[in-house]
Amino acid sequence: MESKRGWLKQSFGKRLNALHSWNAWIVLLLTVTGIVLSIGAIRGDLGAFRVTLKQLHIYLGLASVLLMVLYAPMIRKHWRQIRARRNQRANLVFVLALLIGWAASGVILWQFRHMPPGLNNAALLVHDLLTWVGVPYAVYHAISRSRWLKRQQRLEQAAASRPPAAASVAAADIAPVASEHATAGRTAAQAVIDALKELPITRASFLRLVAGVLLVIAVGPAFYRWIKGAFDTGGSSTAEYVANDGNRMLPPPAPLPDSAAVVGGGAKGNFRIYTVTEIPTFSSDTWKFAISGLVDKPNAWNWEQFLQMKRTVQVSDFHCVTGWSVYQCTWEGIPLKQLLAAAGVQASAKYVKFYSGDKVYTDALSLSQANGDDIMVAVLMDGKPIPQQLGGPVRLIVPQMYAYKSVKWLQGIELIEKEHMGYWEVRGYDNDAWVGKSNA
Known part of the structure; x- marks a missing residue:
């Protein structure tokens, strides 16, 4: 008070x-x-x-x-x-x-x-x-x-308003009894001189x-x-990502008819590029994808083998925890639950851990979360290969969670028994990153 x-x-x-x-x-x-x-x-x-x-x-x-x-x-x-x-x-x-x-x-x-x-x-x-x-x-x-x-301006104003000393002394010494006409003349003349002295800009x-x-x-x-x-809604930013893609993955994946025909919001949206490491570059000559851990059939694929797996198409929104979203992205890839079923998840497995090809970033989902129908290991967006700046050649897509769960440059999946805290989770973000509920 x-x-x-x-x-x-x-x-x-x-x-x-x-x-x-x-x-x-x-x-x-x-x-x-x-x-x-x-x-x-x-x-x-x-x-x-x-x-x-x-x-x-x-x-x-x-x-x-x-x-x-x-x-x-x-x-x-x-x-x-x-x-x-x-x-x-x-x-x-x-x-x-x-x-x-x-x-x-x-x-x-x-x-x-x-x-x-x-x-x-x-x-x-x-x-x-x-x-x-x-x-x-x-x-x-x-x-x-x-x-x-302000001090410069006050000095300039003071100098401009100060009467000329020489003119005052001359008026007092030379013509103490000058006529009003002469005084008016000197005043008018001095005004002209003062105007000429003024700078066009202070x-x-x-x-x-x-x-x-x-x-x-x-x-x-x-x-x-x-x-x-x-304000560019024509997708030029995404087109630039594709044009400047440093990945060299051959052969390029051939899109399914639904993927090629559906033009979703991905190519029209403005993605903001975030990464915790330098953006990595990949080549099909050395690229590998693996699933291991608590599974009956661990496996590793090269690029050509990976492209032979059955893929599906889905349209979903993409939400970042910093507040922006891109709507109706058309993703094509392998449903995660399809990969898990083929690997044969053991009874002791409780969590699915994901490894980024940058060799730094990791994250995880519970087994029940990972079996969601819309969780995908994506290879294409809007019928085109995913550029490296957007997480390609392969990235995880978890539409109902904020995008820090959608691991970019995905190359490894491991089934584990104990809960894993991912890169951002150990730095204060929620482990359960449901859209609208995360405290990150």
């Missing part, structure tokens, strides 16, 4: 300045944590710290919302104070829209497990877009409103312009690439 009374007893200006300062620091911390979380290449390096960093980002976002709540009773008076300053009013409207958009989309992403996937996709797009626009604007605002630039304005141009040059190309990919 005392702290609340102390806050209310402060002058309006002090409270406004305090909120502005707190908001600046929170936006800075949100920017740093958000950028670190968005870099897929370092997800593995962050390990368990990534979960902590994500929680910190959420708490900072909630603190930003609290600041807006504190500012809400002050907005009317603040708006009246700057009624004659159009630039400040425009800045206020823009910043409030930015903060409200960030907060609203952030809350949806925070609670994405309870939201429709379509809303999550839209919130992620809005959140990213506001970040691309808002962070450079915040940097520019910080530079243009810095104390040093130093402070020039520095603001330079800062803005440098930010556009630094951020512009990356922003263009992001916005092109974010």
